[in-house]
Amino acid sequence: MSDTFFGPDFTALTEQDPDIAALLLTELERQRHGLQLIASENFTSSAVLTALGSTLSNKYAEGYPGKRYYGGCEEVDKVEVIGIERAKALFGAEHANLQPHSGASANIAVYQAFTKPGDTVLAMSLPHGGHLTHGSKVNFSGKWFNIVSYGVRADNELIDYDELRDLAIANKPRMICTGATAYPSLIDFEKVRAICDEVGAIMWVDAAHFIGLVAGKAIPSPVPYADVVSFTTHKVLRGPRGGMIVSKAEHAAAIDKAVFPGIQGGPIMSAVAGKAIALKEASEVAYQDYAKQVILNAQALAAGLEAEGMRAVSGGTQTHLALMDIRSTGVTGKVADERCGLSGITLNKNAIPYDPETPAVTSGIRVGSAATTTQGMGVNEMKQIASLIARAIKDGGEPAKAAAIAADVRALTAQFPVYPR
Numbered sequence: 308m309s310d311t312f313f314g315p316d317f318t319a320l321t322e323q324d325p326d327i328a329a330l331l332l333t334e335l336e337r338q339r340h341g342l343q344l345i346a347s348e349n350f351t352s353s354a355v356l357t358a359l360g361s362t363l364s365n366k367y368a369e370g371y372p373g374k375r376y377y378g379g380c381e382e383v384d385k386v387e388v389i390g391i392e393r394a395k396a397l398f399g400a401e402h403a404n405l406q407p408h409s410g411a412s413a414n415i416a417v418y419q420a421f422t423k424p425g426d427t428v429l430a431m432s433l434p435h436g437g438h439l440t441h442g443s444k445v446n447f448s449g450k451w452f453n454i455v456s457y458g459v460r461a462d463n464e465l466i467d468y469d470e471l472r473d474l475a476i477a478n479k480p481r482m483i484c485t486g487a488t489a490y491p492s493l494i495d496f497e498k499v500r501a502i503c504d505e506v507g508a509i510m511w512v513d514a515a516h517f518i519g520l521v522a523g524k525a526i527p528s529p530v531p532y533a534d535v536v537s538f539t540t541h542k543v544l545r546g547p548r549g550g551m552i553v554s555k556a557e558h559a560a561a562i563d564k565a566v567f568p569g570i571q572g573g574p575i576m577s578a579v580a581g582k583a584i585a586l587k588e589a590s591e592v593a594y595q596d597y598a599k600q601v602i603l604n605a606q607a608l609a610a611g612l613e614a615e616g617m618r619a620v621s622g623g624t625q626t627h628l629a630l631m632d633i634r635s636t637g638v639t640g641k642v643a644d645e646r647c648g649l650s651g652i653t654l655n656k657n658a659i660p661y662d663p664e665t666p667a668v669t670s671g672i673r674v675g676s677a678a679t680t681t682q683g684m685g686v687n688e689m690k691q692i693a694s695l696i697a698r699a700i701k702d703g704g705e706p707a708k709a710a711a712i713a714a715d716v717r718a719l720t721a722q723f724p725v726y727p728r
């Protein structure tokens with residue numbers, strides 16, 4: 308049992324722990340031979356994976372470069388400084404913090420930096436595409452803060468900035484959050500800034516989904532407008548799993564204190580190194596081409612699914628993801644997700660705005676183009692993928708038909724090998 312991708316130490320792992328070694332291999336095969344359409348996933352580079360598996364994982368480094376609570380931080384200090392400088396340069400930001408363990412951690416740090424429990428925060432509702440940390444009742448944000456939610460208009464499924472302004476004036480929030488996990492359109496940051504200024508609110512952009520498109524200069528940046536921008540590093544940005552925050556210089560101390568010691572102990576320095584590598588990769592011209600292609604591919608995929616009779620929420624996509632209303636197929640999001648899974652297509656069921664189904668069932672699916680674009684696929688392949696998804700939704704409940712679709716998926720992905728041997 309071996310795979311050259313894992314390098315020479317994989318032989319040792321195979322001998323020491325064959326159970327886990329076997330699962331690493333079967334997961335690699337799943338990623339290689341299936342279609343990965345989860346909008347928040349990507350294939351990170353071998354360079355980033357190398358950093359994640361490095362001895363930096365052993366190092367405790369509570370604090371910040373030059374101000375640590377442990378000895379032996381000379382080398383990791385240099386890694387973190389390089390990462391911070393790369394983040395500031397790539398995003399044109401005055402301050403960057405690479406330590407949040409995840410997007411949720413980054414968001415908790417934002418609350419910690421700017422608010423106190425009980426404060427009013429205006430954020431996008433989860434059923435309309437927001438995120439758990441934007442005030443869901445089952446999340447700390449909804450339990451500890453007075454969250455006022457805004458959503459999208461029923462007629463066009465776009466953010467209603469008039470409603471947002473009215474809610475801001477009526478509720479005088481301490482902070483306004485924009486950003487979402489299932490919103491296919493661009494956000495008008497200038498309008499949000501004006502509303503924040505009018506009511507004296509902190510402008511927080513949760514850019515987790517689209518920051519990679521910003522890094523690739525494919526869509527406008529929130530950084531010039533926002534007080535603080537939080538994001539994950541593993542979506543379109545194609546780095547390691549983790550979080551990051553950039554902000555205006557005036558908020559630097561509050562952000563840093565909020566991350567450590569506010570909500571975290573030692574940073575995961577192997578992940579910080581991976582983030583630094585991903586930032587370098589994202590500053591290259593080839594990455595800008597990638598980011599533009601991600602959008603073209605998402606648009607082609609949405610158009611292909613519309614040609615199959617599904618409806619693109621918000622009238623289509625301007626980003627890396629499409630949210631499809633699939634009620635015309637007669638199948639729920641849950642069933643579509645399951646049937647696609649059996650057919651070698653990984654995507655997720657997703658609520659559509661004003662969804663009549665429960666969040667566990669849903670009327671929609673969310674598809675993203677970040678991973679398939681990394682594989683080198685283009686608009687022609689997106690048309691094929693749309694057809695495969697439509698076949699899977701219709702027939703994927705029958706094992707023989709699902710196996711036939713999975714074989715076609717395998718034939719397609721074989722032309723675009725992931726982590727080639």
Ligand code: DSN
Nearest residue numbers: 346347410438488489
């Ligand atoms: N899980 C992420 C997503 O899929 O959008 C959000 O946290």
